[in-house]
Amino acid sequence: MTAAIAIDGLEVVFDRFRALKGVNLEVREGESYGLVGESGSGKSTLLRAITGLAPVASGAITVNGKALGKTRDKAFYRDVQMVFQDPYGSLHPRQTVDRLLQEPLAIHGISDGEKRIERALDEVGLGKGFRFRYAHQLSGGQRQRVAIARALILEPSILLLDEPTSALDASVQAEVLNLLEEVRRRRKLTFLMVSHDLAIITHMCERLMVMQDGEAVETLTASQLIGHRVSEDYTRNLLRASEGFVRV
Amino acid sequence: MNGNRDAQPKGTLLEVDDLRVTFPTRTGLVQAVRGVSFSLGRERLGIVGESGSGKSQTGRAIMGLTPPQAEVSAKKLSFDGIDLLSISPRQRRALRGNRIAMILQDPKYSLDPVMTIGRQIVETLRTHEKVSKAEARERALEMLRAVQIRDPARVFDLHPHEVSGGMGQRAMIAMMLIAGPELMIADEPTSALDVTVQLDVLNILDRLVAERGMGLIFISHDLRLVSSFCDRVVVMYAGKVVEQLKASELRDARHPYTRGLLNCMPRIGFERHPLPVLDRKPEWAA
Numbered sequence: 001m002t003a004a005i006a007i008d009g010l011e012v013v014f015d016r017f018r019a020l021k022g023v024n025l026e027v028r029e030g031e032s033y034g035l036v037g038e039s040g041s042g043k044s045t046l047l048r049a050i051t052g053l054a055p056v057a058s059g060a061i062t063v064n065g066k067a068l069g070k071t072r073d074k075a076f077y078r079d080v081q082m083v084f085q086d087p088y089g090s091l092h093p094r095q096t097v098d099r100l101l102q103e104p105l106a107i108h109g110i111s112d113g114e115k116r117i118e119r120a121l122d123e124v125g126l127g128k129g130f131r132f133r134y135a136h137q138l139s140g141g142q143r144q145r146v147a148i149a150r151a152l153i154l155e156p157s158i159l160l161l162d163e164p165t166s167a168l169d170a171s172v173q174a175e176v177l178n179l180l181e182e183v184r185r186r187r188k189l190t191f192l193m194v195s196h197d198l199a200i201i202t203h204m205c206e207r208l209m210v211m212q213d214g215e216a217v218e219t220l221t222a223s224q225l226i227g228h229r230v231s232e233d234y235t236r237n238l239l240r241a242s243e244g245f246v247r248v
Numbered sequence: 249m250n251g252n253r254d255a256q257p258k259g260t261l262l263e264v265d266d267l268r269v270t271f272p273t274r275t276g277l278v279q280a281v282r283g284v285s286f287s288l289g290r291e292r293l294g295i296v297g298e299s300g301s302g303k304s305q306t307g308r309a310i311m312g313l314t315p316p317q318a319e320v321s322a323k324k325l326s327f328d329g330i331d332l333l334s335i336s337p338r339q340r341r342a343l344r345g346n347r348i349a350m351i352l353q354d355p356k357y358s359l360d361p362v363m364t365i366g367r368q369i370v371e372t373l374r375t376h377e378k379v380s381k382a383e384a385r386e387r388a389l390e391m392l393r394a395v396q397i398r399d400p401a402r403v404f405d406l407h408p409h410e411v412s413g414g415m416g417q418r419a420m421i422a423m424m425l426i427a428g429p430e431l432m433i434a435d436e437p438t439s440a441l442d443v444t445v446q447l448d449v450l451n452i453l454d455r456l457v458a459e460r461g462m463g464l465i466f467i468s469h470d471l472r473l474v475s476s477f478c479d480r481v482v483v484m485y486a487g488k489v490v491e492q493l494k495a496s497e498l499r500d501a502r503h504p505y506t507r508g509l510l511n512c513m514p515r516i517g518f519e520r521h522p523l524p525v526l527d528r529k530p531e532w533a534a
Contacts, residue, residue: 038442038443038444038445039413039442140299169298169299169469170298170469170470170471170509170512170513171298171508171509171512171525171526172298173512173513174512174513174514174523174524174525174526175525177514177522177523178522178523178525181521181522182522196442196443197443197514198516199513199514199515199516200514202514202516203514203519203521203523204514225516226516226517237444238443238444239516240447241443241444241446241447242443242516243516244472244473244476245447245450245451245454245473245476245477246476247454
C-alpha cells in the first residue's frame with residue numbers, strides 16, 4: 001500500500017512561534033485518518049501546511065508519491081481538496097451555488113461543467129432546486145453540503161476536513177457525517193479529518209493522531225481508543241472529558 | 249407536554265407561564281418563543297434545543313435583555329414574587345446582575361476588552377453594594393480564588409485578551425457571582441472552551457451553585473452534557489417546550505425529538521453506520 005500523504009519532520013513557524021514541532025504522519029491510500037487535540041495543538045495548521053496555506057519552515061510533505069515544493073501545481077489542487085469548519089465563512093456571500101461550483105471548474109479548465117454540477121449537487125443531497133440560490137438562503141447544513149460539493153466537483157482523491165461539523169447542530173451533524181462516509185465509500189477517497197471531538201473521530205476514522213502543543217502525543221487505531229488502550233495521560237484526559245460531566 | 253412536572257423543591261424562585269417573544273420582521277411577525285412554561289426552585293434546570301429553538305431568547309427574556317424592537321408577553325413571569333413584566337426599567341436594572349445574573353458563551357466577546365478583569369469585577373460589586381474600593385478589591389480577589397484562579401492578584405490586573413478562554417470564563421463566573429445572585433442563567437457557558445477545560449469550568453460552577461443554594465438555568469445545545477449536570481431538563485423545539493423531564497430519566501424520554509437528539513450523536517464504543525438522523529415532523533412545531 002502506498003501512502004497518500006507522508007509527512008516527515010514538519011515544522012511550521014509563525015514569526016517566532018513554532019506551531020508545529022517536527023511532526024511525522026503517514027496516511028495510507030483510501031484510509032480515513034483523524035487528528036485530535038485542543039485548540040492551539042496544531043491540528044488545523046497541519047492541514048493548512050499540506051495545502052500551502054501555512055508557512056512551512058522545514059520538513060517534507062509527499063502527496064501521492066510526489067514531493068511538494070514551495071508552491072503547489074494545479075494538479076495538486078485537483079487531487080487534494082479541503083472542507084472548512086465554518087460554512088458561513090467559506091462560501092462567497094454574493095455568489096450563487098452555481099457560480100461557486102463553476103469557479104473550480106473554470107480554474108482547471110474543465111468543460112463538462114453542466115453535468116458535473118448536477119452530479120455534485122445530487123451527490124450531496126441538494127438537488128437542482130438549490131443551484132441558483134445564494135448561501136444566505138441556505139441553512140448551515142445545506143451550506144456545508146455545498147462546500148462538500150465544491151470539494152468533490154474536481155474529483156479529488158484526498159479530502160482534507162477541518163472540523164466539518166462543529167458549527168452545525170447535532171442532528172445536522174449526523175446527516176453531514178453520514179454524507180461524508182457515503183462519498184468516501186463511493187469514490188474511494190482518502191480522508192484526513194481534524195476534530196476536537198473524540199467521538200466523531202472514532203466514528204469516522206480508522207487511525208488517529210493525538211496532538212498537543214504542536215507535537216504528536218500518540219498514534220492510535222480507533223479500536224485502541226474505544227478499548228481505552230492508550231498510553232499517554234493526555235489522551236486519557238481527553239477520553240475522560242469526552243464522557244461528559246461527572247459530579248465529584 | 250407537561251406530564252412529569254414535579255412539585256417544586258424548596259419553594260419557587262422563578263415562574264414562567266406562557267412566555268412569548270415576538271420579533272417584527274419585514275415579512276411579518278416571527279415568534280421566537282411560543283408559550284413556554286416552567287418553574288424553577290433552587291435547583292439546576294437545563295434548557296436544551298438546537299439553533300433557533302428559542303432557548304436563548306427564553307433566557308434573555310427572563311434576564312430582561314430582549315432587544316427593544318421585540319415584544320415579550322406572558323401570563324406570568326415572576327421572580328421571587330416580583331412580576332418582571334410590570335416593574336419599571338429601573339427596578340429591573342437593580343435586579344439584573346444583583347439577584348439575577350447571566351453567564352454568556354464566549355468570554356472573548358462578553359468581557360470588556362479595554363478594562364482589566366479586576367476592574368470589571370469591582371464595577372459589578374460597586375454597582376449593587378456600597379463598599380469601599382479597598383474592600384471591593386479584597387472581595388474580587390477572594391472571588392477569583394473561589395473560581396480556582398491560582399494567582400488572583402496577577403489576573404486582577406490583566407486585560408481579557410491576556411488570558412485564555414478557560415480563564416476568561418472563570419473571570420466571567422467570578423464577576424457574575426460576586427453580587428451573590430439567587431438565580432443564575434448560563435447561556436452555553438462552556439461551548440467556546442476545549443473539552444478538558446470545559447469540565448474544570450463546569451466543576452467550579454457546580455460547586456458554587458451548590459454552596460450558595462442558587463437556582464441555575466443552564467442553556468445548551470448539548471443534551472448529554474446538560475443531563476449529566478442538571479436536575480431537570482426542558483427540551484425546546486421551534487419555540488415550544490416539547491418535553492420536560494428529570495435528568496436521571498432522560499433514557500425514558502418519550503418525545504421523538506428528544507430521543508432523536510440523544511440518538512444522533514456519535515458515541516465512543518457504539519458503532520453505528522450510518523448514524524440515525526432526525527426525521528422532523530411538522531406536528532412537533534405545531
